[in-house]
Amino acid sequence: MKTHCQRLALICTIYKVRDTKEYLQESSAPVIILTMLDYKFIKENLEAVKQNIAERYMQADADRVVSLYDERNTLLRELEEQRKNRNENALSMKGKLDPETRAAKIEEGKQLKEKIAALEARLAEVEAQLHAEGMRIPNMAHPDAPRGKEDKDNLEIKRVGAPTVFSFEPKDHVQLGQELDLIDFDTATRVSGTKFYYLKNEAVLLEMALVRFALEKLRSKGFTLFETPDIARTEILEGIGFNPRGAESNVYTIEGEDTCLIGTAEITLGGYHSGSILEKSTLPLKLAGVSHCFRREAGAAGQFSKGLYRVHQFTKVEMFVYTLPEDSDAMHEQLRLIEEEIFSDMGIPFRVVDTCTGDLGAPAYRKWDLEAWMPGRNNGEWGEVTSTSNCTDFQARRLNVKFKDDDGKNKYVHMLNGTAIACSRAIIAIMENFQQADGSIRIPDVLVPFCGFSEIRRKG
RNA sequence: GGAGAGAUGACCGAGCGGCCGAAGGUGCGCGAUUGGAAGUCGCGUGUACUCCUAAAGGGUACCGAGGGUUCAAAUCCCUCUCUCUCCGCCA
Incomplete structure (x- = not known):
């Protein structure tokens, strides 16, 4: 019987995780639905995840999860940038301002508002797809579990x-x-x-x-x-x-x-x-x-x-x-x-x-x-x-x-x-x-x- | 099922549309004081994601949930859920 550490080392080799410590801390099992870490694991261990899906005879598209994940991240970063702009803009007009400056800032705020709304809508769409695809991905299997179909x-x-x-x-x-x-x-x-x-x-x-x-x-x-x-x-x-x-x-x-x-x-x-x-x-x-x-x-x-x-x-x-x-x-x-x-x-x-x-x-x-x-x-x-x-x-x-x-x-x-x-x-x-x-x-x-x-x- | 009240951080509990991630208190951690303890004083104390080689330090989101109004929402409006109290029913 292998010791736990030996097994972990083996798992880490298989999944190309850098070291045992990281494996334990971050992602001893792969799939999550609502947090980014899971998707990150899937992305970083794509081949192992795909092999696992195949070995379990399940229907799941890990490639699509990764591309949706990347798309989501890009959108999220853009969204956060715009939100930052919105917050700064709003903050800058809390004191007294001359009417013209204020009007200009309000106009800018309105534009930011629209941009943000559009980004949020796209992000929600992508996240829904990501969630749906991610949900289908099974847990990783133990390296010693027998491979087989039925x-x-x-x-x-x-x-x-x-x-x-x-x-x-x-x-x-x-x-x-x-x-x-x-x-x-x-x-x-x-x-x-x-x-x-x-x-x-x-x-x-x-x-x-x-x-x-x-x-x-x-x-x-x-x-x-x-x-x-x-x-x-x-x-x-x-x-x-x-x-x-x-x-x-x-x-x-x-x-x-x-x-x-x-x-x-x-x-x-x-x-x-x-x-x-x-x-x-x-x-x-x-x-x-x-x-x-x-x-x-x-x-x-x-x-x-x-x-x-x-x-x-x-x-x-x-x-x-x-x-x-x-x-x-x-x-x-x-x-x-x-x-x-x-x-x-x-x-x-x-x-x-x-x-x-x-x-x-x-x-x-x-x-x-x-x-x-x-x-x-x-x-x-x-x-x-x-x-x-x-x-x-x-x-x-x-x-x-x-x-x-x-x-x-x-x-x-x-x-x-x-x-x-x-x-x-x-x-x-x-x-x-x-x-x-x-x-x-x-x-x-x-x-x-x-x-x-x-x-x-x-x-x- | 009927009537009413409420939902804020580990807990209690403030909160005017902008200076609120959020007062104050309790708890917890560290330090000081003490022979030791209590007490007192000082400092610190949420989660998630993200930027950065890392640290340091930034950013975004979260005040039951969802939607709306607004340049800006814990704070205004709507819907829902849940909890508590009283009444009814009941193993």
């Missing part, structure tokens, strides 16, 4: 436990849920629509137990616990990197409100410190939040949509961390290790996957997924249960979250997120891996104290 190219880096072996024909969680009266999809479809579900009986307590187990674990590791709102403002969604609008958006928007149902507590936890300057000594800030998650999953029909795997609403315990830039790689590993610990503790077999560049979301610099063994999924398959991303300063720039460094300058923090427990998927893994020959389900030992029972059997 999930097939993800790299398995670890396996814990082996796929469960049964002495009988295992059922899937849909069948188990029906036979044991734990999950009701049919009624939910009638009442709420497809991809909704009722949890019933022990499943309700199992979900609560999963939440309690995760919260207890995170509290012991220094996380501050939250139960967050399930709704957030659009601007926060966008800051985190979600696109609330558009046909392929996965987000439910609230009519007439400029707010959305959250798809993850990453949004509300990341928004928690938006617009603030954090005390350096308080970093890293580790938050854990329980929330409901709402996802439209439009167009995700088909055989994989059956059951709890892909649903419109579920409960999740999420980890979110604000760190110093130089600590984010190490923190990312810590988050992954916590996820591994949670699933190891429960005794669920899983593997860890290093997500390839083409499969990373735009904000992510690197992402690891935990995939649990799901015996009922296509006769046994790995299914994603958690995910942890290091988004470096991509989100921090958009949400304007900084810390005051020792040199007195305010710098962007790095933000990371990770799933502790996504209840619906954890329940699949438990039901399917812990089913027994007689059709009952054993509860993982670590959950028994939170559940209050150790087995789920057929009723009556």
Whole structure:
């Protein structure tokens, strides 16, 4: 395993940044929307940015961003010059003047006013285009992240436990849920629509137990616990990197409100410190939040949509961390290790996957997924249960979250997120891996104290 | 949902259309005084972008947001948002 410094040096080489210090201070991640620094990074590292876009199979025009950026700067300089003239002119007539001089100055002021208005209009146009193009540029990817297009190219880096072996024909969680009266999809479809579900009986307590187990674990590791709102403002969604609008958006928007149902507590936890300057000594800030998650999953029909795997609403315990830039790689590993610990503790077999560049979301610099063994999924398959991303300063720039460094300058923090427990998927893994020959389900030992029972059997 | 009040720097709080990036106070930092502390006194203390090789020093913008009036707006006008108080409703 490379040390952080070695990695940084490598990054700096790749991106042709002059030295590690500058990389850390100015632009450990590339894209911003509202401040010039990002554009500056894109301009100064154009080739690397373009290569990154290509490796992520995304549509973005870095060349156009640079030319718009240059145009914007030229206009801005001209505008500032004219404003300076205006201010000087106005200042020069605050005292007594003879009428003719005053009239002349007022005339000059009127002309300046028109010039400025014209420049402002052009600048606004260029900035709007720049913003629109800049928005499309994704975060840089970690040098070690596997290059590839789709999930097939993800790299398995670890396996814990082996796929469960049964002495009988295992059922899937849909069948188990029906036979044991734990999950009701049919009624939910009638009442709420497809991809909704009722949890019933022990499943309700199992979900609560999963939440309690995760919260207890995170509290012991220094996380501050939250139960967050399930709704957030659009601007926060966008800051985190979600696109609330558009046909392929996965987000439910609230009519007439400029707010959305959250798809993850990453949004509300990341928004928690938006617009603030954090005390350096308080970093890293580790938050854990329980929330409901709402996802439209439009167009995700088909055989994989059956059951709890892909649903419109579920409960999740999420980890979110604000760190110093130089600590984010190490923190990312810590988050992954916590996820591994949670699933190891429960005794669920899983593997860890290093997500390839083409499969990373735009904000992510690197992402690891935990995939649990799901015996009922296509006769046994790995299914994603958690995910942890290091988004470096991509989100921090958009949400304007900084810390005051020792040199007195305010710098962007790095933000990371990770799933502790996504209840619906954890329940699949438990039901399917812990089913027994007689059709009952054993509860993982670590959950028994939170559940209050150790087995789920057929009723009556 | 009804009625009223308000939004200024880390915080409190002034502010006449030009001398306001913004008085005063608190807090914070540095220094002096003290055996030490309190107290007192002095100095300093926003953000972003930009010019300059760098430093020093300039410039532009920001007084909830957006628009308007004006040669000139924290200050005048309009719209919106948010906050607070009271009433109603309510898990």
